[in-house]
Amino acid sequence: MERNITLIALFAALIAVLGLVPKFTLMSGIPITAQSLGVMLCGTVLGARRGMLAVLLFLLLVALGLPLLAGGRGGLGVFAGPTVGFLVGWVVGAYVIGRLTAKLTSLPLGVAAAVAAVIGGIVLLYIPGIIGMTIMLDMTLQTAFLSILAFIPGDLIKAGLAGAITASLARARPGIVATRPAG
Amino acid sequence: MLALVSPIDTPYHRLPAGLKFGLLSLATVVLFLLGTVWAQSAALLVVFALYLVVGMDFLRQGVASLRPLWPFLLLVGLWHFLLGDPAEGAVVCLRLLSAVALANLVTMTTRLDDAVDLLMWLLAPLRRLGVQTGLIAFSIALVIRFVPVMMDNARRLLESWRARSHRRPGWQVIAPIFLVALDDATRVAEAIRARADLSTYNADE
Numbered sequence: 001m002e003r004n005i006t007l008i009a010l011f012a013a014l015i016a017v018l019g020l021v022p023k024f025t026l027m028s029g030i031p032i033t034a035q036s037l038g039v040m041l042c043g044t045v046l047g048a049r050r051g052m053l054a055v056l057l058f059l060l061l062v063a064l065g066l067p068l069l070a071g072g073r074g075g076l077g078v079f080a081g082p083t084v085g086f087l088v089g090w091v092v093g094a095y096v097i098g099r100l101t102a103k104l105t106s107l108p109l110g111v112a113a114a115v116a117a118v119i120g121g122i123v124l125l126y127i128p129g130i131i132g133m134t135i136m137l138d139m140t141l142q143t144a145f146l147s148i149l150a151f152i153p154g155d156l157i158k159a160g161l162a163g164a165i166t167a168s169l170a171r172a173r174p175g176i177v178a179t180r181p182a183g
Numbered sequence: 184m185l186a187l188v189s190p191i192d193t194p195y196h197r198l199p200a201g202l203k204f205g206l207l208s209l210a211t212v213v214l215f216l217l218g219t220v221w222a223q224s225a226a227l228l229v230v231f232a233l234y235l236v237v238g239m240d241f242l243r244q245g246v247a248s249l250r251p252l253w254p255f256l257l258l259v260g261l262w263h264f265l266l267g268d269p270a271e272g273a274v275v276c277l278r279l280l281s282a283v284a285l286a287n288l289v290t291m292t293t294r295l296d297d298a299v300d301l302l303m304w305l306l307a308p309l310r311r312l313g314v315q316t317g318l319i320a321f322s323i324a325l326v327i328r329f330v331p332v333m334m335d336n337a338r339r340l341l342e343s344w345r346a347r348s349h350r351r352p353g354w355q356v357i358a359p360i361f362l363v364a365l366d367d368a369t370r371v372a373e374a375i376r377a378r379a380d381l382s383t384y385n386a387d388e
């Protein structure tokens with residue numbers, strides 16, 4: 001119990017840290033926020049349930065008025081804005097990423113985590129995200145989809161990194177990655 | 184940790200958080216019902232007036248917090264303009280501005296303690312379903328404590344990167360950030376267990 005609560009709170013804090021650390025280059029020259037990478041890692045490292053709870057806890061703190069989203073944004077305004085669907089997608093995404101990483105046992109952990117991150121952290125993240133944009137901005141699904149296409153390459157990089165980082169965490173501390181308890 | 188609460192003291196700070204939240208929900212629903220440019224313009228003027236009542240500096244703060252919206256406004260405006268329906272675009276843009284500005288107003292004038300109290304009050308019915316709402320309050324406090332600690336850890340790791348490399352810190356530093364946190368987790372969990380039995384934890388006690 002204590003360990004679960006601690007891990008959930010820690011990962012919620014880590015999502016915040018990845019959004020606040022300034023000037024992070026994920027690939028040479030492309031400055032993208034590492035925050036959604038944190039969400040992916042919640043799923044791959046903590047597993048479905050705890051990963052989802054960590055994301056929910058993080059969003060709760062944002063709603064309470066803490067500036068924890070990348071760029072120091074936060075507060076209730078974020079949930080009235082056009083990107084609210086993506087925040088919903090984070091919750092769904094973390095859960096699915098956790099489930100998939102644990103399911104794909106025939107693949108090496110790094111590959112399984114990366115595949116899960118692509119499916120949960122990109123495909124499933126963008127569905128509520130795009131629906132949210134069509135509601136808040138009164139757009140058609142196609143226009144909303146076209147307007148976010150530019151972000152997909154960055155997200156693919158993040159999914160790959162999520163796989164690599166998960167694998168290196170499992171190597172450094174065998175047994176610590178909940179989706180692959182055997183190491 | 185820096186919160187988004189405005190340092191400018193306003194009369195809104197003294198309103199009960201629940202009342203502000205209720206009015207905000209109501210106003211947001213109304214905003215989605217107003218269909219004409221005129222009604223939406225009037226609504227936005229009212230919202231700005233709510234800021235201006237406090238003072239020019241407060242209005243400036245409010246406008247600054249709307250800045251992240253401009254790419255979306257541009258996108259929507261351009262799209263509706265190309266479709267030949269600029270009025271519809273204006274309605275959407277004005278509504279977005281009002282809704283976000285109103286929500287920001289509540290956040291800017293509600294202290295974290297009051298927001299947490301309101302949350303606990305809203306969650307109270309869940310207690311009947313067996314949800315330990317006290318644990319949620321406890322987790323919130325934990326995260327607020329963890330964020331500066333984790334930031335410090337991250338900063339230290341970034342500094343040691345810079346000490347060794349002329350390149351900017353890259354993604355390779357993320358794994359150590361998580362490792363340090365995971366190592367801390369064991370100790371923190373032990374410390375909590377030594378002080379309280381969380382299985383029966385209740386914030387009211």
